[in-house]
Amino acid sequence: MSDSLPATPHSIISDHPVDRTMLDRTVLQPSLDVQGTTMGGETVLLDLSTGRYYTLNQLGSVIWEHCTGHSTISDIHAVLCDRFDVAPERALDDLVALVNHLIQEGLLQQERR
Amino acid sequence: MEQKKEQYVQPVVVKHE
Numbered sequence: 001m002s003d004s005l006p007a008t009p010h011s012i013i014s015d016h017p018v019d020r021t022m023l024d025r026t027v028l029q030p031s032l033d034v035q036g037t038t039m040g041g042e043t044v045l046l047d048l049s050t051g052r053y054y055t056l057n058q059l060g061s062v063i064w065e066h067c068t069g070h071s072t073i074s075d076i077h078a079v080l081c082d083r084f085d086v087a088p089e090r091a092l093d094d095l096v097a098l099v100n101h102l103i104q105e106g107l108l109q110q111e112r113r
Numbered sequence: 114m115e116q117k118k119e120q121y122v123q124p125v126v127v128k129h130e
Contacts, residue, residue, distance in 0.1 A: 056127075059123065083118065105128065
């Protein structure tokens with residue numbers, strides 16, 4: 001008999017970089033100890049577990065606002081391309097770079113659907 | 114009519130003390 005836990009539909013991935021082949025199956029959400037507030041288009045993030053705080057510029061804030069556990073990375077990419085004057089390739093490169101940075105800092109968690 | 118898009122700037126996060 002196995003002691004394994006029952007399978008869940010979603011699985012949280014640790015602090016690995018984003019898998020670019022799974023962008024349409026990867027959702028993002030803030031880590032438990034992170035509080036964020038957006039003011040004047042910019043966002044301040046406070047990591048209560050480390051005492052560090054971070055600021056996001058306008059584009060970073062738009063991305064952060066979609067990291068609620070509902071939108072996939074592909075969804076967020078589509079929002080950026082629809083709203084901003086940017087080449088899709090550049091938007092994706094910048095999005096993945098920012099998300100990887102936020103994951104590395106422990107501010108974001110990624111979850112596979 | 115073509116939709117007017119906002120200016121794009123690279124998304125940035127800055128870590129503070």
